[in-house]
Amino acid sequence: MLTASSEFVQLCRTQLSLTASLGASLSVVYLAEAWVDEEQKKLIPIAAYPETSLDDLKSPGLMRLPQTLTPTLPGVFTEPETTAPILLPSLEINHCVETEENEDQPLEAETDWQPESQTVLPLIQEEVVLGFLVTGRQDRPWNPQEYHQLQQIAHTLALACILDQRSQWFQQQFRQQQHLQLQQADALDNIFHQIKSPLTAVRTFGKLLLKRLLPEDKNYPIANSIVRESDRIQELLQQADQTLDQTEPLLNLPLTVDSVLVSTPPPEEVTFPTSVLTLLPAWEQLEPINLYEVLEPLILSTQAIAEERQLQCQVDLPSKLPAISGNRKALREVLSNVLDNALKYTPPGGKLNIRVRLQKPNQKRPSQPTQVGIGISDNGHGIPVEDLTHVFERHYRGVQERSEIPGTGLGLAIAKALIEQMHGEIQVFSPVDPAWVSKDMISVSDLCKGTTFIIWLQGVTADQQLNRFF
Known part of the structure; x- marks a missing residue:
């Protein structure tokens, strides 16, 4: 999984603030770095609310995921035929209080975070576990309506994570494409430059041949054609150089989705270089x-x-x-x-x-x-x-x-x-x-x-x- 962008981290913090409005004492978003090999399971905390230092999550007494991850939530997130275990937390999701009687009975305050006070919601999108939202409160359990809101927050985070990963993937593809275009432009520059020397030689030989032939010689038109076609190739090379010069600004696009691309709307009108066809040759000058x-x-x-x-x-x-x-x-x-x-x-x-x-x-x-x-x-x-x-x-x-x-x-x-x-x-x-x-x-x-x-x-x-x- 690619590293989370700053925009995604900020969105996580905004979503976690919603859990605080529900009374959560602390909420953390973990992303899965590696889920391919069961021997390598690593969760990285990327956002917490309140904004405590993520390093503090390693301290005793603060909410965190257990070190041992085992698939103890069957049926909901896995297919019955699947034999390979899916890595999910060993914590059981808090059961919502179904009755009004239970809703009215406050829980006794707990001095430390206990497993039963935590709610672990997996971030799942397109049948892929991307990470977990861990949240909880010590004074009372979640009622069904609150738990549904937590599920919506988890769904939003999962969708945002997928979009963030795809955005970064497209950026990588764009960098590769831009690099390839720059290489192609350099290669064309080299080719055009190398063509100019033999072209100059051909034009020179044609002119020398013309000087040695009389106009009535049957080879005179052929020599004249050599010079004329050489001039034509030279014009086309000049037009190709102009086209590359006009195309070069298109290659200098930003490489990252920074604040300019995210917050600044695109200009109303974008001007592109003139088509190559209109550069061959000055067609707009019509005359008898x-x-x-x-x-x-x-x-x-x-x-x-x-x-x-x-x-x-x-x-x-x-x-x-x-x-x-x-x-x-x-x-x-x-x-x-x-x-x-x-x-x-x-x-x-x-x-x-x-x-x-x-x-x-x-x-x-x-x-x-x-x-x-x-x-x-x-x-x-x-x-x-x-x-x-x-x-x-x-x-x-x-x-x-x-x-x-x-x-x-x-x-x-x-x-x-x-x-x-x-x-x-x-x-x-x-x-x-x-x-x-x-x-x-x-x-x-x-x-x-x-x-x-x-x-x-x-x-x-x-x-x-x-x-x-x-």
Whole structure:
């Protein structure tokens, strides 16, 4: 059993004062320190009323529990089938005076505490003996009403003891969890710090390679992609550092239930750090952007990876693409996540199709901007029907969780959040949607599998395009 807290000791004293109002000369609360082994039975007095020194309870003549504890109260606190003895005091509980005649007959004063003047009430909660309430008076025995009140006090003490023990257990768990979080934060700090050195080296090698290549060289876009993706990783690391800095105050919570936590009400409003999703990257800055400028480098990277993995990647873009309203970095993050999934879940020999289609506004509402859809399709195994409604949930991988393909289940959740923050929409279809693939890419047999993701964004109206230059 854990050590009793100061709050529990104070509650015991308050409850013991109630026994004094009933005429008790002295009342003591004992807690059981060890009840596992019959050879080790130890009761610790934690509160007394009047507030005499607990050490004085060892003196002769003061009320205390006997040294020998034997189970002399059968039936009430034990099951009939139980063979192991339950450790209870050898004192018998005082019998209440049943008749008014006995109530009116005062007992002769006793000079010393005698066993028959004591009442021992076990503190039992959830079939566990937690300790004992020992109380008594010398002038008269307890009547039934008084004895019932003593039982209520014992019940209150037992319940408070259980709550106190659980509170301390939760505090211990909280300390362990806090320590673990601090260790995790330190580990992440170390990892991020160690990533920065090789990342700087990769960026440097990419820049050196760019200087040695001519723009018309076929390897020039690959070198340029190395530098661009290195810059992207550097931005993500900076955002991760900011997130850890904002999370750190949450780890510095009080470790104990002190007077502040017990007596001070919680603040009306608690402010938590901004969600990690809104830190990837500055999504709130929406502006007209050239979709082709975002797509071109991503398509080059995807085609290079597809060639390495023995995949075919076809691209179908309109000759003229309208400007869209969005955030360049956020859109690049969304497209990267969706393209990465298509590459990852398409087996060798498979095919990918990237297509952009325009959806003109309704004739009844010509002022509405054109909707631009970016479709990314593959002829992989597809997504089971039961997983389709969950693919955008954080950490959800569905059937893929049992596969050997690594993943965290965060990519599509991040993509959906960023698209919605840009006032767009993302859709998923499995099997593949035939309207979003080239006829020569996917055969009839492929139409029953595969996946299509469609990212819808708002085109920029003439007024928005005009305001861009003012």
